Amino acid sequence: MNIVVCIKQVPDTKGGVKFNPDGTLDRAAMLAIMNPDDKAGLEAALRIKDETGAKVTVLTMGLPKADAVLREAMAMGADEAILVTDRVLGGADTWATSTTIAGALRNLDYDLIITGRQAIDGDTAQVGPQIAEHLGLPVISYAADIKIEGDSVVVKRQYEDRYHELKAKMPCLITALSELNVPRYMTPGGIFDACDKEVTVWGRADLKDVDDSDLGLKGSPTKIAKASDKVAKGAGEKVNLDPTESVNYLIGKFKEKHII
Amino acid sequence: MNKMALEEYKGVFVFAQQVDNVLDGVAFELLGKGKDLAKDLGTDVTAVLIGSEVKGLADQLAEYGADRVIVVDDPELKEYRTEPYAHALASVINEYKPEIMLVGATAIGRDLGPTVSARVKTGLTADCTSLEIGDFPLVAAPGKEDEQKHNQLLMTRPAFGGNTIATIACPDNRPQMATVRPGVMQKIAPIAGAKANVVEFNPGFTPNNRYVEILNIVKAVKTTANIMEAKILVSGGRGVGSKENFKLLEDLAEVLGGTVSCSRAVVENGWLPVDLQVGQTGKTVRPQIYFAIGISGAIQHVAGMEDSDLIIAINKDEDAPIFDVADYGLVGDLNKIVPALTAALKAELGK
Numbered sequence: 095m096n097i098v099v100c101i102k103q104v105p106d107t108k109g110g111v112k113f114n115p116d117g118t119l120d121r122a123a124m125l126a127i128m129n130p131d132d133k134a135g136l137e138a139a140l141r142i143k144d145e146t147g148a149k150v151t152v153l154t155m156g157l158p159k160a161d162a163v164l165r166e167a168m169a170m171g172a173d174e175a176i177l178v179t180d181r182v183l184g185g186a187d188t189w190a191t192s193t194t195i196a197g198a199l200r201n202l203d204y205d206l207i208i209t210g211r212q213a214i215d216g217d218t219a220q221v222g223p224q225i226a227e228h229l230g231l232p233v234i235s236y237a238a239d240i241k242i243e244g245d246s247v248v249v250k251r252q253y254e255d256r257y258h259e260l261k262a263k264m265p266c267l268i269t270a271l272s273e274l275n276v277p278r279y280m281t282p283g284g285i286f287d288a289c290d291k292e293v294t295v296w297g298r299a300d301l302k303d304v305d306d307s308d309l310g311l312k313g314s315p316t317k318i319a320k321a322s323d324k325v326a327k328g329a330g331e332k333v334n335l336d337p338t339e340s341v342n343y344l345i346g347k348f349k350e351k352h353i354i
Numbered sequence: 355m356n357k358m359a360l361e362e363y364k365g366v367f368v369f370a371q372q373v374d375n376v377l378d379g380v381a382f383e384l385l386g387k388g389k390d391l392a393k394d395l396g397t398d399v400t401a402v403l404i405g406s407e408v409k410g411l412a413d414q415l416a417e418y419g420a421d422r423v424i425v426v427d428d429p430e431l432k433e434y435r436t437e438p439y440a441h442a443l444a445s446v447i448n449e450y451k452p453e454i455m456l457v458g459a460t461a462i463g464r465d466l467g468p469t470v471s472a473r474v475k476t477g478l479t480a481d482c483t484s485l486e487i488g489d490f491p492l493v494a495a496p497g498k499e500d501e502q503k504h505n506q507l508l509m510t511r512p513a514f515g516g517n518t519i520a521t522i523a524c525p526d527n528r529p530q531m532a533t534v535r536p537g538v539m540q541k542i543a544p545i546a547g548a549k550a551n552v553v554e555f556n557p558g559f560t561p562n563n564r565y566v567e568i569l570n571i572v573k574a575v576k577t578t579a580n581i582m583e584a585k586i587l588v589s590g591g592r593g594v595g596s597k598e599n600f601k602l603l604e605d606l607a608e609v610l611g612g613t614v615s616c617s618r619a620v621v622e623n624g625w626l627p628v629d630l631q632v633g634q635t636g637k638t639v640r641p642q643i644y645f646a647i648g649i650s651g652a653i654q655h656v657a658g659m660e661d662s663d664l665i666i667a668i669n670k671d672e673d674a675p676i677f678d679v680a681d682y683g684l685v686g687d688l689n690k691i692v693p694a695l696t697a698a699l700k701a702e703l704g705k
Contacts, residue, residue: 187477188468188478189471189472217481217513218468219464219465219480220467220468220480223436223465224468224469224471226469227468227469228472232437232565233436233465233469235436235461235464235465236465253461254460254461256572256573256574258571259568259571259572260566260568261566261567262567263563266566314477315476315477316477316479316522316523316524317490317522317523317524319508319521320520320521321518321519321521322518322519322520323519329679329683330665330680330681330682331682331683332672332683332684332685333683333684333685335684335686337686337687337690337694340684340686340691341694341698342698343682343684344666345698345699345702351664353643354699354702354703
């Protein structure tokens with residue numbers, strides 16, 4: 095069984111956020127980690143590997159420095175790693191990202207593709223289902239549990255007020271929630287091995303059945319009109335009085351506003 | 355992407371999400387926003403209703419502003435599954451060619467939206483908190499005024515955990531698609547007896563490998579109030595100190611006819627259930643009055659409540675960021691202020 099886990103290197107949103115002059119994110123200037131939902135997806139794949147001996151390949155699209163999350167994934171137990179990187183792929187929205195990743199996946203044998211539900215930088219949750227659409231695969235989003243049963247997967251699909259237990263024939267694509275599991279740590283042996291292993295690097299020419307018009311900034315149907323740091327709403331009045339006076343102040347305001 | 359004949363696409367469409375044949379509140383919110391956008395564009399609003407035996411819901415959509423309702427009714431659509439629903443919505447888009455397609459950013463919409471956008475080959479902006487009609491680019495480059503496009507859907511959304519705000523356009527593809535965060539847009543006051551033009555459409559459903567099998571449906575037992583519907587929220591944070599101390603907030607909520615909600619820290623401490631959590635990873639609320647009590651005001655919390663009509667913060671730390679978004683801030687000990695406020699309100703309201 096072959097599992098491909100799509101992972102993304104994301105800026106740690108606790109650090110500062112920087113933009114290029116064209117309004118796209120300046121990823122090069124920010125601290126980077128493996129996206130949490132993706133890491134849960136990787137852990138789910140590694141647990142299937144522990145049980146069945148499946149082969150786990152990790153794939154990412156990004157700048158050359160995204161190599162770091164692939165090495166981390168291999169140190170956790172992934173067998174192979176592919177980095178899709180090319181200047182012409184830069185500035186991609188979710189459409190152009192999903193066409194790129196689908197183009198890379200067409201080169202691989204897979205029974206199961208796992209992505210994170212969403213990345214903490216964009217929070218869109220769009221790339222997983224869009225990859226499935228480009229590849230004509232069944233998709234199960236928001237997975238809170240994944241089990242393999244013969245040639246099928248059985249997944250607990252989470253909604254706001256319920257879950258559905260769904261069964262899909264492989265090949266299929268699943269998007270993983272962080273709640274799925276607690277990812278394992280890298281092992282010292284794994285870190286040692288990961289340094290020796292090769293990361294396969296693919297560029298534009300390695301993508302299968304994709305038009306140039308569907309790639310990068312030019313191939314992105316959505317365009318950024320404006321991006322900015324969030325401006326806080328202006329502060330109102332603040333008082334520092336003893337409790338009784340505080341309450342009187344607020345009751346006065348409520349009367350002024352005809353709330354009481 | 356291939357160039358599209360954009361002028362063929364007309365009208366504002368909203369996906370009218372229903373589960374168990376009950377319309378989701380976000381459907382009405384989208385209709386409310388859809389009406390504003392349609393007015394700016396001089397067009398009308400169509401609700402797309404997908405399910406099994408759902409035609410009876412069309413009148414309700416009319417009361418909330420739908421001029422037309424396209425009903426896709428088929429036994430395959432009884433429960434939400436990505437494939438038959440994506441086929442239904444994509445077929446409606448290909449047949450009726452809307453210029454704008456809005457979908458609620460729910461656990462259904464955030465699966466259906468991307469699948470459909472990829473199928474009809476257009477862009478999709480996720481989790482929008484503001485939508486308006488305007489120009490793209492916002493300001494025309496000098497000498498390139500004729501390249502500026504008018505009457506575009508400008509979709510604004512937070513990103514980076516609420517640290518940034520981006521406004522996105524989809525100038526060369528149709529429909530312009532967005533998922534919209536529940537609780538943000540305003541529904542209209544329902545117009546009793548309003549009728550919409552109801553159109554039935556069935557593209558045919560032939561199960562294939564992409565139709566997943568539903569083995570089981572497990573509904574969560576609902577025991578808590580819906581904080582998204584509340585007019586007054588009395589919200590507590592870590593500063594409340596303990597589960598027991600939430601009694602102070604419950605008393606205040608009771609005298610005002612409000613509901614208790616909380617920040618993430620409270621859920622993490624096991625003091626209140628996650629259904630009551632306001633914020634980025636909880637619910638977005640916009641009550642008439644929001645009390646933030648013992649809540650420091652992390653950006654993730656503020657993202658979920660800053661659009662409340664009136665915000666009152668009570669916190670002992672006078673530098674707490676919550677005061678930056680509060681209309682009225684009381685610096686002091688919540689254990690003293692909250693009971694005194696409850697007592698004073700009781701006296702004022704004659705309770």
